[in-house]
Amino acid sequence: MGQRLTDQPLPAAAACGHAVMDLGPDTSVLILLKHCRDMKQQETRLRRISLLLLLLAAAALLAFTCWAALGCEHTPSGHGMNTVNGDGLQLEEKEKSPAFSKQQGVFPRGAQANSNRLRIDLSSRSDGHSSDPRYVQWNAVFGEEYNEEKRAIVIPEDGFYFVYVRIALSCHDDDEASDLETFHAVLHKWNEAYNATVTLTEAWEGVACAADGHRGVFVGQLCDLLRGDHVSVWIRRGYRLISKAAFGAFLA
Incomplete structure (x- = not known):
């Protein structure tokens, strides 16, 4: 009789048993370590490229x-090109550079003009031996913000202003030698918005006509003023003692 062979399927574990046995635990660890080493090398290369x-x-x-701050596009002297704006005024090429534009953004022309808007100095006008009290009348040395009718400096915009008054006092020939003349000056402000006279500061001084009969008075103060304020010097006593005086203000 011939021998009959019976084909019976092997278990799955037995079928792949040789493959598992071929790898072994040591081989799996080595493959894992090699994979980790490759990943670390790639990560190191990526970090270097990013840095x-x-x-x-x-x-x-x-x-x-650096280029923007120093104006790298500045052309040599004598070779710059000029353009003409809408008003027919020539503008140098440096005004078109980024550095110039940046400076204009920080310090616009309007702000520079505002910082110089009020600069005024006045000198006293001779009124003879006028009676007290009264406001001093002035002649403009420079500046146009003076209201002659109100005898006051007119503030053009809100801000902090330094206001000063400098007065030279002296006795007259008709003053008695033993008299002590009293001088009192007041710095006033007035505005149509609130229509009230406010005292900013004041100064007292005494002149002894028995001695040399000369004194100097100076008042200077930083004032927070509003647009439309009228600042003036009011002499409560001793107007006749004024030989000369100066009055002014500027935007601080």
């Missing part, structure tokens, strides 16, 4: 900042 790109970006930003 290099960051350094390049920082260097480019620094170069651009």
Whole structure:
């Protein structure tokens, strides 16, 4: 009789048993370590590339900042091109550079003009031996913000102003030698908005006509003033003692 062979399927564990046995635990650990080493090398390379790109970006930003601050596009003297604006005025090419534009943004022309808007100095006008009290009448040395009718400096805009008064006092020939003349000056402000006279500051002084009969009075104060304020000097006593005086204000 011939021998009959019976094909019986082997268990799955037995079928792949040789493969599992071939790898072994040591081989699996080595493959895992090699994979981890490759991942660390890739991560190191990515970090180096990122650091290099960051350094390049920082260097480019620094170069651009330096170029903008120093005006790298400034043309040599005598070779700059001029353009004409809408008002027919010539503008130099440097005004179109980024550095000039940046400076204009920080210090616009309007702000520079405002900082010089009020500069006024006045000198006293001779009124003879007038009676007290009264406001001093002035002649303008420079500046146009003077209201002759109100005898006051007119404030053009809100801000802090330094206001000063300088007065020279002296006795007259008709003053008795033993008299002590009293001088009292008051710095007033007035505005149509609130229509009230406010005292900013005042000064007292005494002149002894028995001695040399000369004194000097100076008043200076930083004042928070509003647009439309009228600042004036009012002499309560001793107007006749004024030989000369100066009065002025400027935006601080």
